[in-house]
Amino acid sequence: MIEIKNVSKWYGDFKVLDDCSAVVSKGEVVVVCGPSGSGKSTLMKTVNGLEPVQQGEIRVADTVVTDRKTRLTALRSRVGMVFQHFELFPHLNVLDNLVLAQTKVLKRPLAEARERAMLLLRRVDMEAFSEKFPGNLSGGQQQRVAVARSLAMDPMVMLFDEPTSALDPEMVGEVLEVMMQLAREGMTMIVVTHEMGFARKVSNRVIFMDRGRIVEDCPKDDFFERRDERSERARDFLDKILQH
Numbered sequence: 001m002i003e004i005k006n007v008s009k010w011y012g013d014f015k016v017l018d019d020c021s022a023v024v025s026k027g028e029v030v031v032v033c034g035p036s037g038s039g040k041s042t043l044m045k046t047v048n049g050l051e052p053v054q055q056g057e058i059r060v061a062d063t064v065v066t067d068r069k070t071r072l073t074a075l076r077s078r079v080g081m082v083f084q085h086f087e088l089f090p091h092l093n094v095l096d097n098l099v100l101a102q103t104k105v106l107k108r109p110l111a112e113a114r115e116r117a118m119l120l121l122r123r124v125d126m127e128a129f130s131e132k133f134p135g136n137l138s139g140g141q142q143q144r145v146a147v148a149r150s151l152a153m154d155p156m157v158m159l160f161d162e163p164t165s166a167l168d169p170e171m172v173g174e175v176l177e178v179m180m181q182l183a184r185e186g187m188t189m190i191v192v193t194h195e196m197g198f199a200r201k202v203s204n205r206v207i208f209m210d211r212g213r214i215v216e217d218c219p220k221d222d223f224f225e226r227r228d229e230r231s232e233r234a235r236d237f238l239d240k241i242l243q244h
């Protein structure tokens with residue numbers, strides 16, 4: 001579903017991605033972790049074409065994202081992305097947040113778009129809030145709406161970039177629950193997160209990044225249970241993060 005092949009990227013002289021390669025199959029859930037500044041967000045942005053790369057190739061399904069001729073708007077509508085900061089439109093109520101891109105980008109008739117929106121709001125348990133504005137919702141509720149909004153576009157894959165790291169602790173669970181449900185339904189997902197409980201329970205594989213490189217890419221059981229086989233950097237990282 002997603003193929004990242006020998007991708008390198010520079011910001012000026014700074015090499016932010018260093019020869020990264022990875023494959024994500026349909027229905028797979030891959031967790032990406034690593035220290036702050038290691039290039040996780042940049043890698044996510046290159047997958048849906050938000051950031052260009054100087055070397056290598058990225059494919060999503062049949063689309064070569066890194067090909068200059070590719071129409072990225074079409075691709076982006078099929079690659080759902082949920083960021084750390086829920087970027088809902090503040091001036092639109094929840095329902096309209098979900099309807100807008102469906103009618104504008106997918107050209108869905110309004111009635112159909114609304115029906116789809118309500119169905120998805122039900123799935124993230126936000127049906128009762130359809131008339132509310134984002135500013136009146138908690139962070140966890142906003143993030144669940146953001147997930148539903150992405151799903152309204154019928155994405156082939158979903159990319160999550162630290163979707164729970166800006167949330168108060170008591171709201172993390174409700175967002176992870178929505179993501180787990182999505183994983184169980186077979187959605188192809190790449191999730192940047194330090195929620196190792198989620199990684200353990202839901203992921204198929206864990207990718208560990210450090211200084212722009214993919215240092216580890218292994219089945220989750222190997223990542224967590226066979227610590228002695230991991231690189232020193234990955235072990236250091238795990239020791240730190242699992243102490244919390």
Ligand SMILES: Nc1ncnc2c1ncn2[C@@H]1O[C@H](COP(=O)(O)OP(=O)(O)O)[C@@H](O)[C@H]1O
Pocket residue numbers: 011016034035036037038039040041042043
């Ligand atoms: N637009 C940019 N211009 C220059 N440097 C950037 C830009 N975006 C990110 N960086 C740098 O690239 C590195 C990787 O950033 P990022 O992908 O956000 O890491 P992570 O998500 O793993 O914390 C960091 O050192 C960051 O400062």
Ligand SMILES: [Mg+2]
Pocket residue numbers: 040041042161162
């Ligand atoms: Mg980041």
